[in-house]
Amino acid sequence: MIKSSCINRSCAVQYVVWSKPDMRWTKTLIPTLREDPQEAEIDSHKLLLRAGLIRKLAGGLYTFLPLGLRVLHKVERIVREEMDRAGALEILMPALHPREIWERSGRYSIMGDVMFRLADRQKKDFVLGPTHEEIVTELAAGELRSYRLVPRTFYQIQAKFRDEIRPRFGLMRAKEFIMKDAYSFDVDSQAADASYDAMYQAYVRIFKRCGIRTKVVEADTGAMGGKWSHEFMVLADSGEDGLVECTSCSYAANLERAERQPPEPAVWETGDDLPEPVATPGQRTIEEVAAFLKCKPAQLIKTMIYRLDGKPAAILVPGDREINEHKLPQALNVREAVLADEATIASVTGAPVGFAGPIGLTIPVYADLGLKGIRGGVTGANRADTHTRHVSLDRDAAITAYADLCVVKGGDRCPRCGADLAEQRGIEVGHVFKLGTKYTEAFNASFLDENGHQQTLIMGCYGIGVTRTLQSIIEQSRDANGIIWPTAVAPYPVIVLPMNVQHEPTMAVVNRLVGELETRGIEVLVDDRDERPGVKFKDSDLVGFPIRVVVGERGLAKQQVEIKRRRDTQAVMSPLDEALTTIVNMIQHDTQQE
RNA sequence: CGGGGCGUAGCGCAGACUGGUAGCGCGUUUGGUUCGGGACCAAAAGGUCAUGGGUUCAAAUCCCAUCGCCCCGACCA
Numbered sequence: 001m002i003k004s005s006c007i008n009r010s011c012a013v014q015y016v017v018w019s020k021p022d023m024r025w026t027k028t029l030i031p032t033l034r035e036d037p038q039e040a041e042i043d044s045h046k047l048l049l050r051a052g053l054i055r056k057l058a059g060g061l062y063t064f065l066p067l068g069l070r071v072l073h074k075v076e077r078i079v080r081e082e083m084d085r086a087g088a089l090e091i092l093m094p095a096l097h098p099r100e101i102w103e104r105s106g107r108y109s110i111m112g113d114v115m116f117r118l119a120d121r122q123k124k125d126f127v128l129g130p131t132h133e134e135i136v137t138e139l140a141a142g143e144l145r146s147y148r149l150v151p152r153t154f155y156q157i158q159a160k161f162r163d164e165i166r167p168r169f170g171l172m173r174a175k176e177f178i179m180k181d182a183y184s185f186d187v188d189s190q191a192a193d194a195s196y197d198a199m200y201q202a203y204v205r206i207f208k209r210c211g212i213r214t215k216v217v218e219a220d221t222g223a224m225g226g227k228w229s230h231e232f233m234v235l236a237d238s239g240e241d242g243l244v245e246c247t248s249c250s251y252a253a254n255l256e257r258a259e260r261q262p263p264e265p266a267v268w269e270t271g272d273d274l275p276e277p278v279a280t281p282g283q284r285t286i287e288e289v290a291a292f293l294k295c296k297p298a299q300l301i302k303t304m305i306y307r308l309d310g311k312p313a314a315i316l317v318p319g320d321r322e323i324n325e326h327k328l329p330q331a332l333n334v335r336e337a338v339l340a341d342e343a344t345i346a347s348v349t350g351a352p353v354g355f356a357g358p359i360g361l362t363i364p365v366y367a368d369l370g371l372k373g374i375r376g377g378v379t380g381a382n383r384a385d386t387h388t389r390h391v392s393l394d395r396d397a398a399i400t401a402y403a404d405l406c407v408v409k410g411g412d413r414c415p416r417c418g419a420d421l422a423e424q425r426g427i428e429v430g431h432v433f434k435l436g437t438k439y440t441e442a443f444n445a446s447f448l449d450e451n452g453h454q455q456t457l458i459m460g461c462y463g464i465g466v467t468r469t470l471q472s473i474i475e476q477s478r479d480a481n482g483i484i485w486p487t488a489v490a491p492y493p494v495i496v497l498p499m500n501v502q503h504e505p506t507m508a509v510v511n512r513l514v515g516e517l518e519t520r521g522i523e524v525l526v527d528d529r530d531e532r533p534g535v536k537f538k539d540s541d542l543v544g545f546p547i548r549v550v551v552g553e554r555g556l557a558k559q560q561v562e563i564k565r566r567r568d569t570q571a572v573m574s575p576l577d578e579a580l581t582t583i584v585n586m587i588q589h590d591t592q593q594e
Numbered sequence: 595c596g597g598g599g600c601g602u603a604g605c606g607c608a609g610a611c612u613g614g615u616a617g618c619g620c621g622u623u624u625g626g627u628u629c630g631g632g633a634c635c636a637a638a639a640g641g642u643c644a645u646g647g648g649u650u651c652a653a654a655u656c657c658c659a660u661c662g663c664c665c666c667g668a669c670c671a
Contacts, residue, residue, distance in 0.1 A: 534631040
């Protein structure tokens with residue numbers, strides 16, 4: 001039964017030459033589930049399980065079943081093609097790293113909790129790599145010694161390991177996942193910008209070819225360090241990241257980084273009244289105090305005590321706002337900003353937690369720009385069970401500096417053009433960083449320039465969560481019946497459903513059509529199960545093959561087969577001798593569209 | 595790590611409060627009737643009731659501990 005023609009026409013299938021282009025449902029494993037698994041919360045996770053693409057081994061650890069692996073390979077192939085096109089060089093680095101290399105960059109302590117640690121039989125310490133900046137920089141330090149060998153960009157596609165605090169949503173946040181990571185090394189900042197741009201453009205192409213719409217946002221560099229970065233976000237309500245985009249200009253940013261133009265000064269009162277203590281017994285939170293004093297949360301001035309590089313300071317934001325801790329280091333020019341403990345708060349304010357205010361403090365006081373010019377505000381009085389009202393910050397408190405310190409929200413003003421910002425959720429599928437010399441200095445990665453001078457390599461790094469991207473495709477392309485695969489990443493672009501596998505003329509037509517598709521290099525799955533049509537239709541929709549061909553006695557009587565796109569509602573009847581052309585045209589058309 | 599929920603057949607669940615022979619639906623196997631959107635009839639297989647301990651004549655059920663999974667939070671490229 002199995003066609004042997006795959007051998008002599010394997011050249012038609014680029015890269016995936018080891019894979020037979022056609023498959024019978026009864027010969028593979030596609031364990032579809034009729035009901036939603038109890039373990040899954042979001043739709044894409046449910047569908048991964050229901051469509052028989054993955055199975056869970058343990059929390060954050062998944063096995064890819066045949067169909068899931070086919071999709072994974074297709075995404076990887078797109079990534080490889082675009083990386084290669086951009087001039088990046090594929091390598092493969094170890095997943096197991098000696099501890100010392102992480103200590104050299106200082107990240108063993110920074111990322112220590114994220115890394116799985118283990119020891120060999122000699123009790124030598126190792127970690128499972130959560131990322132590979134250290135490893136690749138070590139390589140560059142040894143090999144890229146001459147300007148003639150620069151620029152170079154290396155990439156790999158490999159399993160990464162992270163001891164996530166909470167793995168969730170299936171492949172979205174897993175303990176082991178597939179990542180494409182790339183690293184560029186350049187002679188100077190300008191050349192590094194060009195490398196960055198090449199990767200950025202490659203990413204745009206990759207996600208487009210995967211059939212997903214992404215939004216590029218300015219991002220925080222976090223533990224990666226570096227100066228600048230962009231994230232590629234798949235917009236989805238289930239996304240773990242918040243982001244804002246301008247309704248007018250092109251500004252878009254992760255909430256961790258997003259800035260805003262200062263709003264109009266909050267004038268609640270004329271400002272003629274002087275500060276006055278008011279008893280607020282037991283009212284600690286913003287909500288409690290606002291309700292107690294019958295004022296709006298925004299009228300309160302939230303005062304939080306932080307330690308900036310160890311030294312206490314007060315951070316002030318409007319009562320209806322959150323402090324953005326990611327922005328503090330840069331805004332206040334410190335290395336580390338952490339919330340102070342209760343003892344510190346008590347000693348600098350002289351009051352229990354919940355009653356801190358800026359008036360009379362002897363530590364530095366930094367206020368959000370949204371508080372500039374506020375009149376009639378309410379603050380803690382630095383005394384138990386007491387607040388202060390009629391506060392005009394400029395007049396009543398010694399403000400060390402105003403800065404943009406709070407988390408931006410939808411409705412705030414764009415930092416570029418002043419128009420409204422809109423807030424959305426997104427899934428981070430790609431992240432590109434300009435790292436500068438953080439790692440190349442730590443690893444002494446330098447080269448000799450044309451003049452024989454020693455110079456430090458400028459580095460960039462670029463990640464794509466491959467398995468996360470796979471799930472994001474589903475998150476963005478599905479309906480009530482199941483997945484709708486974009487053609488480029490579908491496990492099979494075509495599924496053929498014989499309505500009655502016992503009917504010989506039906507199977508003769510199926511086999512001939514499948515053979516013809518094979519010769520065109522088109523991968524086909526034949527649902528040759530002896531099941532009722534309804535079952536096959538449901539499974540076909542659930543798994544989401546882009547094109548479905550139904551061969552039944554009803555159509556055959558008119559020498560026709562039915563061809564239907566998964567994303568369309570209407571099927572078309574096609575004469576037998578035109579079916580092949582119709583299908584091929586659809587695939588070509590859809591691949592270009594997507 | 596804090597808070598909450600859940601572990602009973604491959605999947606989804608009931609049974610637990612009030613201890614007394616392990617249940618239902620789907621799926622699976624066999625036979626038959628069906629056959630263009632998850633058919634019907636009949637028969638059957640399938641369980642350390644998460645694990646360990648305790649109480650009891652008797653524990654899926656009550657008590658204690660542990661483990662695992664899911665959600666919220668903290669946290670996180």
